[in-house]
Amino acid sequence: MANSATKSKQGRPERRRRSDGERSRSAILNEAARLATVEGIGGLSLSRLADQVGMSKSGLFAHFGSKEELQLATIETANEIFDQQVLDPAAKASAGVERLRALTSQYLDYVQAGTFPGGCFFATVLVEVSMQPGAVRDRLLAFLQDWIGRLEAAVRDGQREGEISKKEDPGQFAFDLESSLLLANTQFTVAQNSEPIERARRAIDRRIKEAAA
């Protein structure tokens, strides 16, 4: 506040104000995404979050009109973090088996790094809202569909490249890889030791080798 007032005297109040707003919005949503993995996305109240980021409740209302708006914006922020940590690095790998290894390995790194305190944002929050129809659930299902779609696409690319046997069903293969990732996330979050991460890496490596053409 003091900072923003000082800057206003330098003659660029509007630009400064906008930039502060963007910074706060981003800080609020990062905190919201972390909190959602600990207390649930349903527990994301504007007043709880106001306490956490040290803002007034009315200040938060200026950013988000409703709880659902806040929840949806939180999902977008979690999605950006997932892109940066998992999808963007994996996109550098060539299509097929190398991409499949990169997607699964980056996912395990993202879990093991403790990006969110309560484990993978999407895995945790989807379980919470799976029986609660609405825009939040729809958005999470779209995320999940996109993720599984990427695993299946990498399997099909690998089959076209002759790296993966044509006998493999891409849906089953993606299910098998995703199942190791999900259990690793759940067990790591509970136990905070790397054993489930290592087990998932071994299971995935074994499964990919078995599927070799």
Place this chain on the structure above:
Amino acid sequence: MANSATKSKQGRPERRRRSDGERSRSAILNEAARLATVEGIGGLSLSRLADQVGMSKSGLFAHFGSKEELQLATIETANEIFDQQVLDPAAKASAGVERLRALTSQYLDYVQAGTFPGGCFFATVLVEVSMQPGAVRDRLLAFLQDWIGRLEAAVRDGQREGEISKKEDPGQFAFDLESSLLLANTQFTVAQNSEPIERARRAIDRRIKEAAA
């Protein structure tokens, strides 16, 4: 209520009262276990539950002194249901591979039957409370440890019987089977179709065959 008053006039008020109490307690806890898989065990308030079972809030207080007591009693009820549907039938199978197949197959049946509307009680509620230390989380972790312990024991029995290769690490093997079960539960709950259940059955069958001695 009307019923209970009628019975009192027949001269066995105390016995009748106790039996009604047991019936109500069991009905309340069954409803609580179902609700916990939809709205979360943290959302199990005495007033919400009173509405659901058509009792007064003070009537519910007579059964459970606190929210945590209600939550722990709910977990015991879910545990009894799990025993009946999964552990008891699997205990009839002989130790080793047959037991391993029975445990995993009964678990998938229990999920597919829609025993709880929001999927496996323990999988759902553990994700919710994994970052919330306390008696509820401890009880759920003890359940999970017991379950994984049963899978590992069946693997070791199979190794002793010469059905499963001694090269298999029981911890890794149990992880691989459990991962298929967990993803089947999550995907079935969201999509309500049997494809993930069938995929888990195929993955488990394949994994058990690979481990043959």
